[in-house]
Amino acid sequence: FLDKTTQSVQQEVLDRTEAFFLILAGAEPSIDEEMRTSLPNISRELIALKKPVTLVTPDELNVIAQRNHVDDIYLINETGIIFTTTYPEDMGFDLKSVGLESFLNDIMDSGRISLDRAAVNALNGEITKYAYYSHPGTGYIIETSIRLRDALERTKSIDFTSFLMDDLLQNVQTQNSFVKEIDLFSSNELSQFSLINEGRKMDPEIYKVAKAHGEVRLISEGNLTIYTHFRPKEKEADYTGNLTSMVVYDTSMPRDELTKTAWHTLLVLVIVTIVSFLVSGRLFRQLVLHRLMHITDCLHRIGDGDYSVRIDESGNDEFTLIASEINRMSGLVLAREEELRQLHQDQEKIIEERTRELRKLKDAFEQANIKLTMLNVITRHDIINQLTALSGFLDLVLEINTKEDVREYTSKCRQISEVIHELIIFTRIYEDIGINDPTWQNVRRTIEKAMMDHPDAHLDYDLPKENVFVLADPLFEKVFYTFIDNTLRHGEYATKFSVSYQFPGRDLVIVYKDDGAGVVDIDKTRLFEKGFGNHTGFGLFIAKEILAITQITIKETGEPGEGARFEIFVPEGFWKFASSETDTNIKPPSP
Structure with missing residues (x-):
């Protein structure tokens, strides 16, 4: 008797689970479109911060995530390390260590968006969807995640817990009053979280036994708890893999209820036996086999996706109860599909x-x-x-x-x-600044071109021999043209200038220095303002604006009387070493 009851309850759980994941599969494309739209917006907001991406804080990422309706944001560098995220448990995680090296290399700087199928998160049991994007030239990948439970409720397409449970427990208790509780867990090596009660987790030891034997039965304090390990149809299993249901039965049901149930069962058996002896074979086929064939045919059509099928519910027997329950389930799925x-x-x-x-x-x-x-x-x-x-x-x-x-x-x-x-x-x-995409430019050759634009300048100069490339606006040459022009106009007795490199950490500092009069301290605070200076007052202002396009900054650090000294700060990801004047494939060295 108990085995028959548990089988009936387990079948109800299985039917409800498969119906839910069918609907989840239909809702996923709209969530995909939402993620495709949010990724470029997030990239633009990061660039708009005008600071090195390595300095972006989790709080800033949280604000951007909320504006773009994603749950978490992960920033991944060229080595596959998560260096900034809204999900602190994953900070510093190496994605290449789990076999994603080829995938990350394909995404980096490609401008493409890649979406994963939804899967159960091993850390919190949530069914989560992930997407990846890397804007060309940024040197990092943006990964976002959306928990489908929240996404479905936010878009009002479905209440996750309400539909999965709905009236399941109430319906089961109508037929089996001693069922006290029902739950459903994702069931794999990394995750045994409840898909119904958020944050609840199954005992790992129970999971191992249920996986090995298919079922575990535990008795304690008048309760019988049965864990059943199963797998939904292959189409829906992409989301969860294996599942384990938990049903708690009350074994302290009164003796008279058990006796009444036994007598009822015995009476049914006696009646069925009498009817079997009384009816003929032809009548048996009409009353039993015909209805069974009809129900079987309808079930095949429902299995093929035709949920509009309705089974004849005429009569007042077990077949009528079966037909009514099947019609109710298919009607529920049909309503959700609509x-x-x-x-x-x-x-x-x-x-x-x-x-x-x-x-x-x-x-x-x-x-x-x-x-x-x-x-x-x-x-x-x-x-x-x-x-x-x-x-x-x-x-x-x-x-x-x-x-x-x-x-x-x-x-x-x-x-x-x-x-x-x-x-x-x-x-x-100024009108041309930012019009064209940034390009990789050889620093030494850029300075040489700037000198050619000053054919009457009689200045000696010393340039570094390394082939260093900087990702900057095509007007990058105007920055050094302005430096040289300032040396000629304001350097007074200047005769030469030099350019050198410094490498603090993984960043680059380009230093321009002349041997002229230098800049007085009172002018340093306004040196890069529009209109400041003895000439037009726009040269250094334009230089600052050109550099800011790719998050590059500039400041003057010279001493009055010892010559002007300009330092250009280029953050990691916006400069590279190269073996020749045209080769930009070699990455910057490790510090």
Whole structure:
């Protein structure tokens, strides 16, 4: 009697479990799309922090995770180590040690998004989905995770615990009043967590015995607890692997209830025996075999996915009870499928509307940008032409007029026109900052090009021999052009400059130093502000903005009277050694 009851209860648990994972499989694509959208947004927010990614704190990651509806964020460097995360238990974990080296190498700097199938997290028992992304040139991978339990409840597609249990315990107790508790555990070597009661874990020793023998029975304080090890259909097993159900029975049921149950069972057996002797073979086929064949046929159709099938419930016998229960289960699954189908349609409509709106905004923005750019180019071109003509006439006045006061004022007008010309050139350079993607640039060759733009400069210079490449905006050359121009304009007695490298930890510092007058202390705090200086006041401001595109910073550290000294700080991941002037494949050395 007890064996028959436990089999019935176990079958109910198995049916409910497989129905849930069928629905979970249908909901996963919408969660995939949510993760695909959030990863590039997270990458942009990290870049917007304008600080080395190794200095990003877990608190900052938590804020970004909440804004993008993910549970945890992991930042992985080129060696496969998690160096920053919102999940402290995984800090410092080496992913390559678990066979992910090839996978991580494929993702790094690729710009692609990769999603894993959902699986049970061995540390907390949650069914979790993971996604990976690496923006080109960043040198690190972003991994995000979403716990499907929270995602399903957040999107209101399904209440995880409510559906998995629903009226299961109540229904079982209606037929078997001595069932006290039901639970379901993921069941593998790393995880034996409850899928219903969050945080609850099965005894590992019980798991081992249940796995080996298929079932464990424990009796204590009037209760019989049965653990049954099983595996859902292969289609649903991708999420959990093996499962173990736990059913607690009350063995202290009163004796008279047991006696009544026994007499009822005996009476049923007597009636069945009498009927078996009374009815003919033909009547038996009509009353029993025909209904069994009908139920079997309907079950096959349900097994093939047709949940709209309904079994005839006419009559008042055991077949009617079986038909009613099967109809109830298939109706429950059909209702959930309809909910998911409607949710999917609603999401598609929202996506289509948002796509149309974004396309209109993009077209309007592109048209406005084209017109604005054209206006800037035309206006700048016309102003430069007029300034060129004005400068020419002022030069003629200076040549033909010998009066000192006229020549003085004319010379000042000529200087003003030169400043205006340089301001127009500044707008063109500033407009180009950040337009094109950063590129790997050889530092030594960049400085040599900058010197070629000063053909009249009579400066000696000393450059390092190493082939060091820096990931920077294409206008990187303008930074060293500005340094050399400052040496010529403000160095007074400067005759030479030098460039050297320093390697604090895994970072790079490029040092530019001349032998001129240097910068007075009172000017250092405003040196990189827009408009500060004796000339246009834009050179060092532009240099700072160009470097900031790839998180590079700059400061002046020289002593007055001993020459100007500029230090460019390049964080890890934005510089490399190379064996030649064009080879950028060699990584920076370990400290």
